[in-house]
Amino acid sequence: MDKEEGAFLTISELAGELGLPQHILRYWETRFPQLRPLQRSGNRRYYRPADVALVRRINQLLNVEGFTVRGAQKALSDGPAVSERKDASTDLLSRLRSVRSMLARAIGEAES
Structure with a gap:
């Protein structure tokens, strides 16, 4: 079942969409201060559309373009x-x- 565009995604939905393990997304939250999904009771993460776009950009920088984490941080901070x-x-x-x-x-x- 596909969600409407703009709907919040859980960490498992986003990880599945990108083909990444969930722990990678949690790690990125520690390295990229811009990435702050909503956390509800039990620390359930809900990624807003802006968070999803940021995660896709981080994934593009790290896994497609070959940036290091530090290089991706700089690329994101430069705009x-x-x-x-x-x-x-x-x-x-x-x-x-x-x-x-x-x-x-x-x-x-x-x-x-």
């Missing part, structure tokens, strides 16, 4: 590269268009 900002704005624009079309359909159905 996103220009190409990443363009990708993010393109993604946001496509999501906004999707929402606009959903609203237009809903209004059309309500008027019928």
